[in-house]
Amino acid sequence: MEETMIPLSIAVLTVSDTRTDETDRSGQALVERLTQAGHHLVEKRIVPDDVYTIRAVVAQWIAEASVQVVITTGGTGFTGRDSTPEAVGVLLDKRIEGFGERFRQLSGDEIGSSTIQSRCLGGLANATVIFCLPGSTGACRTGWDGILAEQLDSRHKPCNFANLVIPERGQHG
Numbered sequence: 001m002e003e004t005m006i007p008l009s010i011a012v013l014t015v016s017d018t019r020t021d022e023t024d025r026s027g028q029a030l031v032e033r034l035t036q037a038g039h040h041l042v043e044k045r046i047v048p049d050d051v052y053t054i055r056a057v058v059a060q061w062i063a064e065a066s067v068q069v070v071i072t073t074g075g076t077g078f079t080g081r082d083s084t085p086e087a088v089g090v091l092l093d094k095r096i097e098g099f100g101e102r103f104r105q106l107s108g109d110e111i112g113s114s115t116i117q118s119r120c121l122g123g124l125a126n127a128t129v130i131f132c133l134p135g136s137t138g139a140c141r142t143g144w145d146g147i148l149a150e151q152l153d154s155r156h157k158p159c160n161f162a163n164l165v166i167p168e169r170g171q172h173g
Contacts, residue, residue, distance in 0.1 A: 012043075012073070015072055017049050033145070051083040062128045069128065076135070103120050103133070131143065
């Protein structure tokens, strides 16, 4: 008997000083992929690249039991206002070191050594898994297709993050 995928409730945050709902291709790519995979979009927002604004939104979602996963896009580079890692990092109970490592490995095949400038990160906070991706649409596709699609699928073996945020499965990962 084939196991049924358990859909997760996911919030998407685009970090950008310039994008709008009409121009946010990266956030939209994530929304399309997560819904096509059978997950539920709880909320999608766009906020400016400001450490305290980003932190406030992510902290609010972490506190809400209805949000199991937060995915951010943008603000992970090295330019002056890129501040997503600083905003989110302090909220994490545990870091997923392998997320950034694997993302840069996959991204290296596409953009070469420029991938070292990606400060994407992942972690767990209050039973919510959080992934911070770069702002390019290509990077969001790489992150979802190469990592998140499997790791947010409760059927993926030998382990996945879905089983850590599904209440009845809690500590079994």
